[in-house]
Amino acid sequence: MTTIAGIRKLLTTKQASCVELARQYSDAAARENALLKAYITLTPDEALYAAAEVDAKIARGETLPPLAGVPFVLKDNISTAGLRTTCGSKMLESYVPFYDAAVWESLKAQGCVIVGKGNMDEFAMGSTNETSYFGGARNPQNTERVAGGSSGGVAAAVASGTAVFGIGSDTGGSIRQPASFCGIVGLKPTYGAVSRHGLIAYASSLDQIGPLTTSVEDAAAVFDAISARDARDMTSHGSEPVSPKLTGDVRGLKVGIAREFYESLPDDIASALDFTAKTLEKLGATLVPVEFPMLKHALPTYYILACAEASSNLGRYDGLRYGHRAESFGSLDEFIKKTRSEGFGAEVQRRILLGTYVLSAGYYDAYYNKAQLLRRAIVNDFTRLLGEVDFLLTPTAPITALKFGANLTPVETYQTDICTVPINIAGVPAVSIPCGFDRDGLPVGAQLIGAKFGEATILNAALAFERETAGSFIRLPDMGVKL
Ligand code: GLN
Numbered sequence: 001m002t003t004i005a006g007i008r009k010l011l012t013t014k015q016a017s018c019v020e021l022a023r024q025y026s027d028a029a030a031r032e033n034a035l036l037k038a039y040i041t042l043t044p045d046e047a048l049y050a051a052a053e054v055d056a057k058i059a060r061g062e063t064l065p066p067l068a069g070v071p072f073v074l075k076d077n078i079s080t081a082g083l084r085t086t087c088g089s090k091m092l093e094s095y096v097p098f099y100d101a102a103v104w105e106s107l108k109a110q111g112c113v114i115v116g117k118g119n120m121d122e123f124a125m126g127s128t129n130e131t132s133y134f135g136g137a138r139n140p141q142n143t144e145r146v147a148g149g150s151s152g153g154v155a156a157a158v159a160s161g162t163a164v165f166g167i168g169s170d171t172g173g174s175i176r177q178p179a180s181f182c183g184i185v186g187l188k189p190t191y192g193a194v195s196r197h198g199l200i201a202y203a204s205s206l207d208q209i210g211p212l213t214t215s216v217e218d219a220a221a222v223f224d225a226i227s228a229r230d231a232r233d234m235t236s237h238g239s240e241p242v243s244p245k246l247t248g249d250v251r252g253l254k255v256g257i258a259r260e261f262y263e264s265l266p267d268d269i270a271s272a273l274d275f276t277a278k279t280l281e282k283l284g285a286t287l288v289p290v291e292f293p294m295l296k297h298a299l300p301t302y303y304i305l306a307c308a309e310a311s312s313n314l315g316r317y318d319g320l321r322y323g324h325r326a327e328s329f330g331s332l333d334e335f336i337k338k339t340r341s342e343g344f345g346a347e348v349q350r351r352i353l354l355g356t357y358v359l360s361a362g363y364y365d366a367y368y369n370k371a372q373l374l375r376r377a378i379v380n381d382f383t384r385l386l387g388e389v390d391f392l393l394t395p396t397a398p399i400t401a402l403k404f405g406a407n408l409t410p411v412e413t414y415q416t417d418i419c420t421v422p423i424n425i426a427g428v429p430a431v432s433i434p435c436g437f438d439r440d441g442l443p444v445g446a447q448l449i450g451a452k453f454g455e456a457t458i459l460n461a462a463l464a465f466e467r468e469t470a471g472s473f474i475r476l477p478d479m480g481v482k483l
Pocket of ligand 1: 124125126150172174175417
C-alpha cells in the first residue's frame with residue numbers, strides 16, 4: 001500500500017519513472033480485476049500518456065503539482081471525454097461523453113494517472129454493487145463479500161492497491177459505506193464544495209463527489225485538489241484548502257454521541273465505536289451525549305426525495321438522443337417504453353416508478369411535500385446539534401460487508417443506509433475511517449460528521465485517531481502493486 005506522499009517520493013528521488021509506475025499499476029489492475037471487478041473499463045493508454053507528461057516535467061526540472069503522477073480510479077458516473085462512461089448501466093454501456101467532468105479536468109491538470117473507471121451500482125442506486133450491469137465488485141478484504149455501494153469498485157480498487165486514491169460520488173452514503181466495508185477512508189464533502197459538472201445525476205440536491213484513500217492526509221490532499229467554485233455548477237462554491245489546517249490535535253473539542261445511531265447495533269460494531277470514542281477522549285476531546293430524534297424519519301425522507309429526483313433526472317434516457325435504443329418497435333410510446341425497460345435494471349426501474357408516484361398530482365402533497373418538510377426539520381436538528389458540539393461520532397453503517405448474493409429485500413437494503421443518508425439530507429460533510437474489525441475480521445467504519453464546511457475539523461479528528469492507533473486499522477490485503 002502506498003500513499004500520495006509515497007508516490008511523490010519515488011518520483012522526486014527518481015527511484016522510479018512515472019511511466020514505470022503507470023505500467024505497474026495498469027498491469028496490477030488488469031490482473032486483479034479478473035476476480036475483483038473493481039473496474040468497468042481499464043485505461044492503460046491514458047495512464048501512460050499522463051505519466052509520460054509527468055516524466056517530461058520532471059526531466060525539465062519543473063515543480064510538480066501535489067498529485068502529479070499519482071495513479072487513481074474514477075467512478076464510472078464521472079464524465080471522461082473520449083472514454084466510455086457507463087454509470088454501471090446497460091443504458092450507457094457504449095456511451096462516450098464529449099466533455100470532461102470538472103473533477104476530471106482538475107485531476108488531469110494535476111497530472112494524475114487514471115488507471116480505470118470504477119465499478120458501481122447502476123446509476124449509483126444500491127448499497128452492495130450488485131445492481132451493476134457489469135456484475136458487482138468484490139471486497140479485497142474477503143472476496144466472498146461485497147465491496148459496498150455504490151462506489152464499491154472505487155473502494156475495491158483502492159483497497160486492493162491497484163489505485164492510490166479513488167474518486168467516488170455520495171448521494172446517501174456511496175463513498176462512506178464502501179470505504180467502511182473495504183477498510184479505507186472515504187470523505188463526503190459539504191454539498192457544493194466540489195463541482196458536480198459532468199457527474200451523471202442521480203439526485204441532484206444530494207449528490208456530492210469526494211475521495212476514497214488509504215490515509216486521512218491523502219483524503220485532505222485530494223479534497224484540496226478537487227474542491228473549487230465552478231460556474232458550470234450553480235450549487236458549487238469550493239472550499240478553503242484543508243491540508244494546511246491538519247494538526248491532528250483534538251484537545252478541547254466536543255464530540256457529540258447521538259444515542260439514536262447506536263440503537264440495536266451489533267456488539268462488535270458497538271465496541272469498535274466505543275474504542276474510537278474513548279481514544280478521542282484520551283486525546284483530549286470531550287464526549288457529549290446528544291439527541292437526534294429525527295433519525296427515525298431520515299430513511300423515508302431520503303428515499304422519497306432521492307427517487308423523486310431520480311425519476312426526473314433519468315427522464316432523459318429515451319433512446320432518442322443517446323444511450324441504449326430498442327431495435328424494433330411500433331409507436332413512439334412503445335419505442336420509449338421498450339428502450340427504458342431494456343436499458344434499466346430492476347432497481348433503477350423500481351426507483352423511477354416510486355419517484356413518479358410520489359410526484360404525481362394526487363400524491364405530491366402526501367409524499368414529496370411532506371418529505372421536503374421533514375428535510376427542513378432534519379437540517380434544523382443538525383444545525384442545532386452542530387452548534388452544541390464540534391462534530392458527531394456515529395457508525396458509518398450498522399453492518400459490515402455482506403456476503404455476495406445475501407439477497408436482502410429492497411427495504412432491508414435501504415435500511416442499511418440509516419447512518420449515512422441523514423448527512424446528505426443536511427448537506428454537511430462526513431468522513432468514514434476504519435476503526436476496528438468485526439468478529440469475522442471485516443473492517444468497521446466510524447463516521448465523523450461536521451458542520452457545513454467543517455471538513456478540516458472532522459479530518460483533524462480522523463487524523464488524530466489514525467496517528468494514535470498508528471494506522472493499525474488500515475490493514476489492506478496483499479494484492480496490487482508492491483513498491
Ligand atoms: N444506497 C443509497 C441509495 O441506493 C446511496 C447511494 C448513493 O449514495 N449513491 O440510494
